[in-house]
Amino acid sequence: MTYQPPVQDVMFCIEHLSHWDEVSQIAPYSDFDLSDIGAALEGLARFCQEQIAPLSRTGDELGAQFEDGRVIMRDAVQHAYAQFVEMGWQSLAHPAEYGGMGLPRVVGAAGVEMLNAADMSFGLCPLLTDGAIEALLLTGSDAQRATYLEPLISGRWSGTMNLTEPQAGSDLGRVATKAVARGDGTYAVSGTKIFITYGAHDLTENIVHLVLARTPDAPAGPKGLSLFIVPQKLVNADGSVGAGNAVNCVSIEHKLGVRASPTAVLEYKDATGFLIGEENRGLEYMFIMMNAARFSVGVQGVATADRAYQRALAYARDRVQSRPVNGSAKEAVAIIDHPDVRRMLLRMRSLTEGGRAMAAATAGLLDIAHHQDAPEMAALAEFMVPLVKGFCSERAVEVASLGVQIHGGMGFIEETGAAQHYRDARILPIYEGTTAIQANDLLGRKVMRDGGETARLFTARIAATEAELAQGDATAQAIGAALTQARGTFETALAWLLENSRSNIDGAFAGAVPFLTLTGTLAAGWKLAKAALAAQTCRDAGQDPDFMAQKIATALFFAQHILPECHAETARILHGAPSVLDAAFPV
Amino acid sequence: MTYQPPVQDVMFCIEHLSHWDEVSQIAPYSDFDLSDIGAALEGLARFCQEQIAPLSRTGDELGAQFEDGRVIMRDAVQHAYAQFVEMGWQSLAHPAEYGGMGLPRVVGAAGVEMLNAADMSFGLCPLLTDGAIEALLLTGSDAQRATYLEPLISGRWSGTMNLTEPQAGSDLGRVATKAVARGDGTYAVSGTKIFITYGAHDLTENIVHLVLARTPDAPAGPKGLSLFIVPQKLVNADGSVGAGNAVNCVSIEHKLGVRASPTAVLEYKDATGFLIGEENRGLEYMFIMMNAARFSVGVQGVATADRAYQRALAYARDRVQSRPVNGSAKEAVAIIDHPDVRRMLLRMRSLTEGGRAMAAATAGLLDIAHHQDAPEMAALAEFMVPLVKGFCSERAVEVASLGVQIHGGMGFIEETGAAQHYRDARILPIYEGTTAIQANDLLGRKVMRDGGETARLFTARIAATEAELAQGDATAQAIGAALTQARGTFETALAWLLENSRSNIDGAFAGAVPFLTLTGTLAAGWKLAKAALAAQTCRDAGQDPDFMAQKIATALFFAQHILPECHAETARILHGAPSVLDAAFPV
Structure with a gap:
């Protein structure tokens, strides 16, 4: 099974979801157009597919090697890393001033995704280097930047x-x-x-x-x-x-x-x-770096989910088992034709593409906030980062688990490869701040601190998308109806949390993770709804009808299968705190 | 971390949830009273804790050994298995006629749970032997039974x-x-x-x-x-x-x-x-055996979940990290005092105890159906088996994953032990029939075939419990309200599925797994609600108030945090089929 970098969807997200109109106006990025970016990402995609993806299974089997106080990387990794440096991929989204390619974060995020989907164990090295670069760029002295940035950005x-x-x-x-x-x-x-x-x-x-x-x-x-x-x-x-x-x-x-x-x-x-x-002031500086790293861990979630999805899809196409449940054929069919396998694959796909859409939008906000005086965009970016980290990492675990399930018994055999994603994904909700840490950040710093102002900005933008959907065809209207319902339940939860933010702080924080899940689910559903609107426009303009139909189908599935989960999160927030706080545990 | 067999809760489930009044009247079981059973289970609990639980980590590290065409079990396992045979634990729930202890399945299920919680890799051997015994008892010839049953039941x-x-x-x-x-x-x-x-x-x-x-x-x-x-x-x-x-x-x-x-x-x-x-007629016979094995795999789910819960609870008590979110202390506290850790622990506990309650009730139905002409009980037993298998196995994966999460970074380190449960649990929704197979069995054979008659029997019994809850205190009423809402959404889904069972068979089966999840969640919530009623009665009679308070708290948490998930499952069933069936996949 070969990894197929999702360049088309990544480019679709950049073009339609990343606030590209604004990002592409920012001085350092205005030299690039979408075709430059597409060409760069195609190059990276080829490198990931050919050089990095083959490292994944063998590396997992062997594990990292520690001998006589030294960590010895395999020859195959040495070779791939040397290529990575030679091609300059570490520099993708770092400033030209220090030798970088100078592309915006919306492109950098796509690079993080592809490298980590190809092999998360490889991708972690550049990811941490990115964090160090970010920290030095923003907080290092001139001398420190002069000393460290060029060799880091080159990947040396x-x-x-x-x-x-x-x-x-x-x-x-x-x-x-x-x-x-x-x-x-x-x-x-x-x-x-x-x-x-x-x-x-x-x-x-x-x-x-x-x-x-x-x-x-x-x-x-x-x-x-x-x-x-x-x-x-x-x-x-x-x-x-x-x-x-x-x-x-x-x-x-x-x-x-x-x-x-x-x-x-x-x-x-x-x-x-x-x-x-x-x-x-170390913690403050570290948080700057951590914010970037948290975003990237969310993207690792998208990456792992996509790899798991691709593997499950290939298996479901190939594996023949059982006749159709509707009796339409006398022979066994590929399992992709069974309704529940389709349901699982669509769940995997819509969570993956929802995460990618959310990450692209957030990357654009970060680019804008970094270069312009745009306080609303900056506040929205800060609001979105814990969602990207918290939602995409938790969902990656779910998606990888579904990937094992689609493989049946073969999924439990290590050589198949599906189990590796299930194991790899499990670190994502833990490192760079656990899900609860993300949830406390969201609720405490991003919602309560400004009295819900940014959260209301978020819902106002969703309502604007709903208004567009209401003008559309039956599919758009169905997506819009689900979005309206989910937003309504979010607003109920938000109001309750704000009311309880002082008088009942334990009760409010007992709902922090449900609130993160609720907000992340709503955000992903919203971005996919926007993707569906863009895809309808593209389709009507005659662009790649199969791809556009898939984008619309993904958004509809998310709206009808995943957005309804918002209901339970809100119920937990509103009614569930006493049962969390009052229960005793056996000694 | 030592495994603590949950003998008190197991006995509570037998006494209050397993239809014990009826089971204990059945001829072969009427010789046993609850104190006999308690004594037997205490003995098995000690054996599991002292002899089996220590095998788990070391066995996982070493893995099964295959040399020169032979599988070589470790000396420690040889020793433990010899003790297992000597003490006669294989015979626990098998007929006295062939050397068994002759206890009912409600007790056998408790044995399966404790053995598998101690070490699932060990527990699998007796579990498969149980299946072979069951098949031979029900379908073997006299000569076959005479030849094979005694050595199997002895464990030799x-x-x-x-x-x-x-x-x-x-x-x-x-x-x-x-x-x-x-x-x-x-x-x-x-x-x-x-x-x-x-x-x-x-x-x-x-x-x-x-x-x-x-x-x-x-x-x-x-x-x-x-x-x-x-x-x-x-x-x-x-x-x-x-x-x-x-x-x-x-x-x-x-x-x-x-x-x-x-x-x-x-x-x-x-x-x-x-x-x-x-x-x-092999498949028919195999299904007899498989039904027993499926039930036992559900119990393995309860077992793995309980072990993961116990490990996470011990860690959460021990690990000191961060000040309280409400500012009530200047020093860091044990993480069990943080609201989200409590939420995760309660989720683990309520899913585990919900599964145990459901399994105990089902075991009782199976005992009654096996020995008496009780068609309603038999139909309910058949209805419950795919729920026990499907719900408890899927939830075991979730519970084990939460167990890793509570450990933070330590959870990702194999030596901690939490990761093993996450890996072990993953086979449960696959073997002995995947979750989709269970769901098709539930929907096709147990619901559509009798036009929903058994399903309506199930809801009528739930409604009777709701009526009892409505007479109770505020906690009972809160549980009852959540149960009524969940039952309502189940009835809506059931009506839709029955309506669509012929005209829209693919659409109905696209909702099969959501229906299994819905029904399993409702069943577990119902059994915990019954447990809460029983616990209130026991508490009022002065029995172990701490334990009874925990049972009530578990039921309340399940009602307020988990029953609301039924809403999304019903939404998927009612509205989600077209998006499953119509979507295309990239080639």
Whole structure:
């Protein structure tokens, strides 16, 4: 089974859902037109299909290799990574000023999807490097940017995020790693960091660790954290790689999924670190990086879901089993002809395409907010990021599970490959902030803090789409009716949460994850509805009628099968808090 | 983390939900009272906790071992299995006539749960033996029963079900294994069977394979299948184990979960087989056995869910992370105090206890239907079996996934143990008939065939429980209100499906799995509501107030968080068929 990068749908999302009219007006992006972007993505698609996708199964079987304190990447990965650097794919959505291709995030997101669909264990290395680049771009000093950005953007060096410690996971305030100023402008960093993705490997000349640590006089808790650059090898004045730094990989983890990606325990023993920005503002800087990483993890969800869908679709076409339930044939048929297999495939497809649509829209908002003074767009972007992360990651687990189910008994056999997606996907709702962390971010920072203003902006835009759908044909009207109902239930939940945001804070937060699910489901259904409207226009203009019919069918399925789930989420929010808060647990 | 067998809840379910008043009147069971049963289950619980549970992690790490054509079980499993035989646990729910303890299925189900919660890879061997015993009891000749039942019921021999072939999974009509009469009363059986659980191992003196095969002149399709006993070693006239039979284990599978249980490819080359019953009635006999096995797989779902819940609960109590969201403390608290962790734990608990309640009720119906002329009870039992299998297996996957989530990053590390449940659970919605197969059985055979009569019996009983709840306190009334709403939506769906059962068969079957989910959710919610009523009575009578309060809290959570999901299932059934049937897929 070969991975087929979904370039057509990605381009459709960029053109019709990513606010492309506005993004394409932004100075650094106005040089590119859609055909340039299509050509770049076709090139990346070919690379992903030919060079990366074949690494996935074998890497999973072998797992990451740790020997004598070193992580040894396989020759096949070394070769593919060298190609990746040579072709410059790390630079896709980074500024031309530092050697990047300078494309917007709407294109970068498509790149993240394809790389991670081809092989999530491979895709994690560039994903973390992207995060380090983002952090240095926004918070590094001129000298730091001059030293680190070009080699990171070229892919010759990679980056990591060092947050977690055994006692500090979701609760970063408990970080204990120490950083002591040496008086020469550097700091001595000491402590143990765990769960460091690509914390050790031999693919690049250097690894740039971004490390959260605490200076001796810093306040306790999250407000006493500072962020440091700790390069695996020190960098000489001419930018060349110098002596090793005191950072050691103690071990790597034996994981459920993404087994070919090394997840390191790193020990810092008076390692030389360089402060980013000011002391005690580390968490704030880390959040900038984390926001980008959270978005990308949502896109990994879309990626894993798509790969699982493609594999299940191929199997369902190929596997012949049982006569039609309606008795229309005497012979067994391909299982794709059985109604429930179709239902599962459409569920997989609509969740995948819904996630992709949502991510494309959010990427466009992020591009606009980054370059323009557009407070509404910025607020909407911030509102959408936890949805992309929370919704797409949770749904990726569901989609991968359906992919196993479609394979029947063969799905449980590792060699088939479906089980790998089920294992790989399971990290997505956990890392870069669990689903509950996303939900608290959404409810606390993005909804309650502005008294629901951004949330109402969101619903007003949905209502505008409903008005368009109401003018359309029967399919558009059916989609619109489901959307109106889902939005209504969202508004009921929103009003309840705002009313209870002070008087009943535990009760409100007992509904945080249901609210995230509700909002994410509504957002994906909305974006697919917009996709259906665009597809109808394209179809009527004579563009690729088969593809456009599929887009419309996906949106209709989502509206009729998935949007009704909003009802239960709202019921949980409105009526379910006491049963969460009052129950006792057996001792 | 030690497994704590839930003897108190199991006994509560037997006493209050299993139709115990009727079951305990049936002749073979009237010798036992609840204290006998409690004592037996306490003994089995101790055995599961002390001898079986420790096998689970190490077995998963090592996997089943296949060397030189033989499956070698570890010494620890050999030892535990020998104890299992010595203590006679295989015989728990089998007739005294053949050496069994003679307890009813309501007790047998509890045994299946505890063994499989302790270690599903171990539990599968007795589970398949149970199936073989059931088939021989109901369809074997006197001579066959005399030969095979005592050694199987003692556990000295084990049993297997040989259905699947590479081209024949869900579609058993495609079975190609041949059986040619030799003229001496035996048959020469030849063919390849795959996915044979415990098809090869060295725990027992003999393995009794029950094999679906086709005689030379048999009609094509499912009506030409016959069922054969093919012992791994032939049995001498005195009942002792004799020469080896021509059945070879070619290989075992490399699986996602239940890795310590050997899943064999068996090759039959003119192996000696003995016909069960009449030729061409094999599928009918196999279904008798399968019904029992399906019920047991549902119970495995309860088992896996409970183990995942217990592990997550222990972790949530232990893990300290983050301050309370309501600002009530300055220090980080155990994560069990965070609302969303509580929500996840309660979801795990209510799905687990809901499944257990449903299984206990179904076991009681099966006991009654087996021994008495009670057509309504028999019809209800048949209606419930696909619900127990379909609902409990699908929910086990969800519960195990939540268990990983509660562990955060640690959940993704294999050594933690949470990931194993997520992997193990994934086979449950597949083997012994996928969820779609269960749904087609429910909708086609159990609902449409009698024009909804049994389904209306089911709702009438639920309505009776609602009437009781309406007389109760505010909690009972809240549960009752949710139940009434869910039942209403079920009745709407049922009416639509019956209306469409002839005119729109594809459309009706596009809603088969949603209907299974709807019905299973309603059934579990109903049984938990009955549990809450019983718990209120017990509490008012002064019995264990903490336990009774937990039972009531579980039922309330299920009513307010899970019953509302019925709404979406009904919406899918009523409005979702065209979008399933009409969509095209990319080529």
